[in-house]
Amino acid sequence: MTSSYLKFTLRSLARHRVYTAINLIGLAVGMAGAIVIFQLVKYHLGVDRYHRNADRTYRVVVDLHLEDGSVEHERGSTFRLHETLKKEFAYVKDAAYLAHKETTIRADREGESRKFLEKEHVVFTNADFFKIFDYKWISGNANALKAPNQAIVTERYARKYFGNGNALGKVIRADNLENLVIAGVVADYPEQTDFRKDLFISLPTLKKIVPKYGYEDWGWIDSGRETFITLRSPEDKAAFEAQMPVFAGKYYGPDGKVFHYHLQDLADVHFNMAYGGKIKYNTVIVLSTVGILLVLIACFNFINLSTAQAFKRSKEVGVRKVLGISQAQVFWLFIQETALLAVAAESISLLGAWLFAPVLSRWIDLNIKLNIPRDPLLLGFCGALLLFVIMLAGVYPAFVVSNFNPVKAIKGVLKENNRSFFSVRKGLVVTQFSISFVLIAVSTLIILQSRYMKNKDLGMDKDLILHLNLPETNPGKLTALRNELSALPEVSDMSFFRSAPSVQVSGGGSIKFENRDWEKFVARSRAADAHFVKTYGLKLVAGREPAHSDTLNELLINRKLVKALGLKSPEAALNRRLHVGDAGKTGTIVGVLSDFNNGDLYTGIEPTIVFADQSRYRRAGVKLSRVNAATIQRIQAVWQKQFPENVFEYTFYDDEIAKFYQREELATRLTTTFALLSVCLSCLGLFGLAIFAIEQRIKEISVRKVLGASVAGITAMLSMDFLKLVLVAVVIASPVAWYFMHRWLQDFAFRVEIHWGIFAWAGFLAAGIALLTVGFQSVKAALVNPVESLKRE
Template structure:
């Protein structure tokens, strides 16, 4: 019996090639989209779940409650915190400090020295880190990280630094200052982790490499230096957080109301954007929802076309019933037919997924793959997906067809042939285009917001500015660079600084204006020389540019700070003294006021900002170019390497750095655009099949109308309007839903586009136009047909 069912299903598939192709293509694309989204979602949900005691691991974060009512979320913490937690809290099993730092790594070889610039892959820590997180040691052990001048590296970095030779005991030189010995090798980290570190240097070495860091200062919080703990029991979290209230009072005294310590679960680190997460839970939910919607659209197509075709097969069903075939047997016949379609479509979806997944992996900078036999979770999902599709796409058409009255079926009088009522089929078309309209409108907003972020005037010049790392701040070397680099014909100016004007670095602190008390707000700081304003095109609205200085003496402030101080005009701030808490309470005189510029990314509002000189804090050079030729960067590198021959030359363009602030939005734009196109294509595919079937049923009607004088335009409009009405209804239903999701997504931005009426209008026009072109093709073809042939 089963074999017979599949044989009949195969014959029907071959007989109706066009409809079969539409059904299988739609189901295949829908399942491919669902499989890709499942891999994306499972990747993000699986980040750092491989650690054995993941539920007991937390990061200590600090919320800074400022007097002006604002709250700053800091993922970093003060250096003394980790040792204090170990000593004073019994429910803390282990506590570790992880300090990221850019390093130039030099490897001495017999004939030459190999140098590597490690921007994101190096960190300082001690043995406690490896008691919290699961790493497998191939050689050595974590205890060496409690000793100065020791390092542990991954296997891939062992190959990178030393080739095939044994790395144990080899020396590597850091920043041309300290030698450390490779005392341990660990297995490479898994793909699904946010801790992508390949070089772990012992924590005591950090004190030798960076002696000026505030190792005993509880107020010195750096976002790149984090404290992780593991608790003896996951249930101890709430108790420890309550203890941290008293701890803050003990450590910070009168300022304890500012410092609020919290335990952030390991499972939240990847998703919490406030503390530097990679992706929001909301985005994961949206992706999963889109995957489900794609499958539903594909199933709706199958249901629509299958039920529409039931009229063609009504006589077959009627004869089967007259000959004694039961209703249940007819039902199972069509279920098996749906299963055959689904299996073939599934094979197509796997092939399509394998083609698309490398491109998406490249977009998202993750390593995704589609391998059913190596990934058991994907295999389980695929089986459930196939079962879901067979049930959703197959049961309703099978019920409709198996319930046909045999007498009416043989006479060709099935209910599916009657037009005029709002059938389930029409409802499914409305649902399809509602989903498509929502995705079109939301993707349009995401694209417009992404473009707005890229092109918004930040109040500064970001074009043709080259950033070059500055490994040392020796006066003679900085002077040499400032004299020689501007001699390169394409260079117009050079400035030395800690951070550029728009930066995601959150340096800043309290300030004190004249004889007033400390202000309630925090001022952001930009440590830079007197060429900063000219290089970045900042606009002075009062006063003058500071004179050359190596230390804090003269200050620039922005208009936002002047307003925050309650001054009536920029001129009132000039020649007034300002104490800067971020610089050990040193003071300087305000000599100029700048027009406001965006000092952070566009998620945040413009904040009060001060600019002052401090040569020892300079970390980069900004080089303004008049134009860029093939020799520009090599010429700059030649001058730079003359001063820093033992370091690796690193550069980036400022406009690319700023674009990197909004990588999440760029990825969201790409993903939503792709899945919107898929949903529109699937909806049109279903509409294409329904229009073809509908016009086939009205062939003689069209011929009679043409004989009676109906025009081609009139017939085309008549045939198209039935479907276009459904699309218009879908737009009306979907518009408020679209507005909700648009507004929800835009809430994260301090600077954002307005949701204007024309976005809905353009989305509606696109949806209607796409639907009209889909249906219009068949309509025009039918209207142009020779009425003599159609009537015959």
């Protein structure tokens, strides 16, 4: 019996090959999208969950509650925090301090000295780091980090520095200041981690390499220095946080009310953007939803085409019932047909997902793999997806067919209720295009916002500015570097500074204006020399540029700070004294700058101070009149002359700014891709329905042509029924699209408006694609010779 059912199913699928192909492609595309999204979501949800103590590991973060009512979220911590917490709280089991620092490493290999600029893979830490985070030890142990000038490397960095030989006991040199002995080697970290560190340097070494730092200052909080702890039990978290106000009062005195310490779950570190997360948790939810929607659209196509075909196969079903087959057997016969298609579709979808995964990996800079035999979660998902598709796509059509009255079916008097505007089939078409419209509208807004951020006037010049690192701030070397670079014909100006505008939010703190008390707001500070204004094309609205100085003497402020101070005009601020809290010095305001973006476009314009402080300079900005390979080589030669022990590396300012908005680029690519997939799936289903509808009305079309109807008139008549459904979808989906667009834009201080044109474009695109899909079949039907059609009738 099963064998005969299978033969019947295969013959039926082959006989209706057009519909079979449409269903197969639709299901395969929808399932492939769902599989890729599942792998992407699984990756993000699994980041750093593999650590043994993940459920009781936390980052200690602090929220600064300022007097003006604002709150600044800070993931960094003071140097003393980790050891103090472990000493004073019995339920703190381990505490690790992580100091991230760009470091130049020199390693000798086979008689050759090599230099490496390690920008992101070096961390200064203590032995507790390896108690909190799990690493497999190849040789050595974490106790080595208790002593100065000790280091631990991963296997890949051992190979990088020393080839395939044993790294244990070998020596590397950091920043040309300290020799480090390799005291341990650990296995490479897995893909699913945010702690992508390969060189672990003992914490006591940090004080030798960076001696001028506020190690004992509790107010010195740096985003590049983090504290992680493990508690003896997850239940201790509430008790720990309850004691934090008293703790802050003990170490900060009256200012303790500003510092609100709390614990951030390790699982939240990857998602919380306020503390430097990688991706918003809501984005993962949206991706999951899109994956489900793609499968639903594919299933809706299947249901529509299957129920449409059912009435063509009614006589076949009627005869089978008369010959003794039961209603349940008919039901399972059609479920079997769906299952065969679903299995074939999933096989194709796995191939498609496997081919697309590398492309997605390049887009998002992650290694998304599809290895079903070694991935039980993916295997389970594929099984669940297959079952879900079979049940959702197969049950309703099978139920409809199995309930046919055999007598009416044989007589051919079964009819669809095609006149019901809210029929199931029409409702599914409306749902499909509603989803497609929302995705098109949202992806259009993301593209517009991304372009807006790239092209927005930031209040400065960002073109042809080359950024160089400053390994040290020796006055003689900086002067020589400036003189020699300025002598190059391509160099029009250059500036030394800590960080460039619009690339990185600078430091800041409280300020005192004249004889007033401390202001209730925080002002951002930028350490930069007197050439900063000209190099970056900043605009002075009052006063002059500061005179050359190595330390804070004269300073510039922006319009936002003038307004925050309650002054009537920029001129009113000139020649007034301002004490800068984070510098601990007082200077004279000699100029007021027009507002420029201090950080990225996610945040608004902030009160800003620009002052000289040579000890803080970390970079040089070189303004060029033209650039080519020879220019870079000449600049490198000058730079290398002053810093021969360091690695030359450069970036262009506009490229650095663009990197801040990679998240939007990624969102643009993903939403556009999945929007196109949803539209293709919807149109694929519409294409099949159009074929079926035209087949049902072929006699009517022929009669109309005989009576004089034009090809254009017939095409319009056939297309309008489907176009009405698309327009209904646009009306229903517009408020939903607006809601999601409005929510997404809340992350940006500077954003585009949600204009009616976005909805018009999305609606026009959805309707246009649907019209082309249906119109093709309509024109084809209208061009058929009516005599041939009526002859067949």
